[in-house]
Amino acid sequence: MQGCHVYSFTGTNISPDVKSISVSNFVDRSGLGPPYLSQRFSEKLRDYFQRNTGLALIRTNGDLQVEGNITGYSVSPVAPTAQQVAAQTRLTITVQLRFSNLRDEEQNIDQSFSFYKDFPANVNLQDVQAAYIDEITDQLILDIYNKTVANW
Numbered sequence: 504m505q506g507c508h509v510y511s512f513t514g515t516n517i518s519p520d521v522k523s524i525s526v527s528n529f530v531d532r533s534g535l536g537p538p539y540l541s542q543r544f545s546e547k548l549r550d551y552f553q554r555n556t557g558l559a560l561i562r563t564n565g566d567l568q569v570e571g572n573i574t575g576y577s578v579s580p581v582a583p584t585a586q587q588v589a590a591q592t593r594l595t596i597t598v599q600l601r602f603s604n605l606r607d608e609e610q611n612i613d614q615s616f617s618f619y620k621d622f623p624a625n626v627n628l629q630d631v632q633a634a635y636i637d638e639i640t641d642q643l644i645l646d647i648y649n650k651t652v653a654n655w
Contacts, residue, residue, distance in 0.1 A: 517556060517567075517652055521606050524558040525565030529573055529598065536576035536596070537632065544573060544598070544640050551644045556652060568603040569651065574615065578628060581621060594628070595619040596639045602651045612650060618642045 531541040575597030580589030597617040604610040
């Protein structure tokens with residue numbers, strides 16, 4: 504049975520010798536995101552790992568270490584119409600993740616994750632920005648979780 508992973512009812516396959524996780528603050532290096540983006544993303548990421556694993560969340564030096572940056576925040580027109588105007592606008596957020604598993608370095612990851620939300624071009628971004636950032640970051644966090652501890 505050596506080399507097998509332990510599977511749990513939460514969908515993770517974290518080795519039993521992994522007891523803790525540390526999640527660093529993700530810094531917004533995009534230069535374009537709202538001031539709260541970094542803090543909101545980091546807090547939601549910590550909360551998700553804490554709720555969905557049995558790991559102790561510690562400030563630094565966890566058995567699993569999650570760190571990275573928000574590298575992209577863009578708003579761009581999509582879905583052109585016959586009148587050569589955009590019918591939709593796309594909000595995209597990109598995150599560069601560095602994941603270290605101190606118990607099994609073969610599971611280390613350095614990868615970019617990106618997700619977007621399209622909305623009607625006649626909608627003001629300021630009116631929907633907070634809700635769409637939450638939707639996008641929720642999906643990014645799910646993708647990160649699945650890649651790091653669920654091994655999907």
